[in-house]
Amino acid sequence: MKTITATELAEHSSRESCWLAVHGKVYDVTPFLDEHPGGAGLLLKSAGGDATSAYESIHNPELIAETLTEEALLGEIDTSALPSSTLSKEEEAKAQDEPEYPPLSNIINVDDFELVAQKYLSPEGWAYYSSAAENETSRQDNARLFQILKLRPRILRDVNSISTNVTILGNESSVPFFICPTGFAKYAHPNAELNLAAAAGKEGVHEIIPTSPSMSLEQIAQARSSPSQTQYLQLYVNKDRSKALSLIRRAEKAGMKGLFITVDSPVLGKRERDDRLKALSLGSDAPNTGIAKIGSSTLLNAGLKWEDLAWIRSITKLPLVLKGVQAVEDAVLAYQHGVEAIYLSNHGGRSMDTSQAPVLTLLEIRKYAPELIRNPKLQIYVDGNIRRGTDVIKCLALGATAVGVGRPCLYSMTGGYGEDGVRHLINILRGEIIGNMGLIGATSIQELVPSMVNSQRAEMEIFGGVRL
Numbered sequence: 199m200k201t202i203t204a205t206e207l208a209e210h211s212s213r214e215s216c217w218l219a220v221h222g223k224v225y226d227v228t229p230f231l232d233e234h235p236g237g238a239g240l241l242l243k244s245a246g247g248d249a250t251s252a253y254e255s256i257h258n259p260e261l262i263a264e265t266l267t268e269e270a271l272l273g274e275i276d277t278s279a280l281p282s283s284t285l286s287k288e289e290e291a292k293a294q295d296e297p298e299y300p301p302l303s304n305i306i307n308v309d310d311f312e313l314v315a316q317k318y319l320s321p322e323g324w325a326y327y328s329s330a331a332e333n334e335t336s337r338q339d340n341a342r343l344f345q346i347l348k349l350r351p352r353i354l355r356d357v358n359s360i361s362t363n364v365t366i367l368g369n370e371s372s373v374p375f376f377i378c379p380t381g382f383a384k385y386a387h388p389n390a391e392l393n394l395a396a397a398a399g400k401e402g403v404h405e406i407i408p409t410s411p412s413m414s415l416e417q418i419a420q421a422r423s424s425p426s427q428t429q430y431l432q433l434y435v436n437k438d439r440s441k442a443l444s445l446i447r448r449a450e451k452a453g454m455k456g457l458f459i460t461v462d463s464p465v466l467g468k469r470e471r472d473d474r475l476k477a478l479s480l481g482s483d484a485p486n487t488g489i490a491k492i493g494s495s496t497l498l499n500a501g502l503k504w505e506d507l508a509w510i511r512s513i514t515k516l517p518l519v520l521k522g523v524q525a526v527e528d529a530v531l532a533y534q535h536g537v538e539a540i541y542l543s544n545h546g547g548r549s550m551d552t553s554q555a556p557v558l559t560l561l562e563i564r565k566y567a568p569e570l571i572r573n574p575k576l577q578i579y580v581d582g583n584i585r586r587g588t589d590v591i592k593c594l595a596l597g598a599t600a601v602g603v604g605r606p607c608l609y610s611m612t613g614g615y616g617e618d619g620v621r622h623l624i625n626i627l628r629g630e631i632i633g634n635m636g637l638i639g640a641t642s643i644q645e646l647v648p649s650m651v652n653s654q655r656a657e658m659e660i661f662g663g664v665r666l
């Protein structure tokens with residue numbers, strides 16, 4: 199392959215001729231400038247120089263080969279000849295002046311991690327992680343529902359020995375919560391999904407890997423701490439069936455134990471904080487494009503239908519979960535279509551704003567289709583602002599098998615905490631679950647029963663017009 203010098207590279211730093219170096223290879227991205235989902239401005243920022251860290255902070259290493267034509271690859275460059283940092287003087291000064299983050303022993307609840315994340319993350323990273331759709335009403339409502347559900351502790355039961363074990367899709371988990379799939383984990387830590395995998399394995403927790411992680415599925419599978427560690431793949435079913443099939447085959451080969459098919463985002467929710475920030479930083483030529491749009495442009499499939507489940511079922515033996523069920527009617531349909539589990543979620547409020555909180559959907563199912571609750575053929579998972587052990591206990595008592603934790607897992611890696619931060623987060627939640635199970639009078643998850651939750655106020659919000 200041809201060798202390109204740093205001087206030669208630097209000569210191509212304009213819209214008319216834009217070359218970039220990524221991982222020691224030089225690409226001519228001029229014809230791709232206007233197709234880049236993040237806008238030409240992002241590419242031009244690194245034009246004529248090394249774009250590796252900018253590329254890596256967002257993209258999966260495989261994406262470049264999948265996206266650019268063979269002709270775009272011009273040659274190799276000796277990376278030691280390139281300037282070691284593309285940071286501006288102000289950015290370098292800021293980096294040296296990094297704020298100190300508290301030791302993990304000072305982080306005593308899940309929300310403490312959010313405060314660190316807000317300080318640590320770049321404005322883009324913070325907007326992408328923390329934002330939700332439109333007025334962010336659903337994100338806030340997910341939290342409000344947990345506030346109006348009240349607990350009814352039972353007394354004088356021997357709670358000396360408490361077990362939090364559950365079985366999720368036939369696999370043992372030490373706790374009734376798992377790590378949700380989340381994209382762009384590298385904003386939080388350079389080792390991103392490797393931290394999540396290692397921490398989950400050491401703590402006996404399951405994790406769901408997103409369709410488009412920031413490193414390859416195979417690398418994440420290799421980060422397991424034991425071969426029996428449980429990982430699942432979240433699937434945005436690609437419009438192109440051959441691509442969907444090839445990802446499913448990779449998931450099987452990499453030992454994933456189930457497919458979580460995301461169904462709450464046929465199109466992308468309008469994330470205004472995310473879009474606004476990108477629009478500002480890229481200037482007037484930028485499309486109205488936040489990180490979410492960049493990441494999802496090739497993933498979402500607006501044409502996906504119930505009938506497509508039969509095709510997925512026909513090509514794999516992996517258990518299927520529908521992630522993003524938001525109404526009892528769809529819970530019943532999912533059951534009729536024979537999926538192994540439904541996952542009640544509004545995507546952390548990031549898809550449709552004012553969509554009801556998943557725990558309200560759980561109450562809706564209890565009211566209209568109680569036969570689905572604790573049904574041996576169907577597990578139910580819930581997510582959306584699970585931040586306390588009591589939130590977990592409320593969902594389980596009302597019939598969920600397990601719950602998902604999203605943003606906090608990303609936040610827990612920030613501040614340089616990495617894998618230790620994720621382990622600390624898991625143990626904070628585990629401790630709160632054990633403590634509150636003791637207080638409520640339950641020694642196992644099975645002993646958490648609906649009468650331990652006073653859901654009367656929340657039930658007044660259940661939709662009255664359901665016809666099944």
Ligand SMILES: Cc1cc2nc3c(=O)[nH]c(=O)nc-3n(C[C@H](O)[C@H](O)[C@H](O)COP(=O)(O)O)c2cc1C
Nearest residue numbers: 327378379380381408460545546582583603604605
């Ligand atoms: C930054 C971020 C990225 C996400 N990426 C995905 C994704 O790629 N696929 C998916 O199914 N859900 C994704 N989600 C949704 C989560 O899986 C989960 O449903 C939600 O975050 C749960 O709410 P919580 O963050 O309040 O715990 C993402 C959420 C966040 C915050």
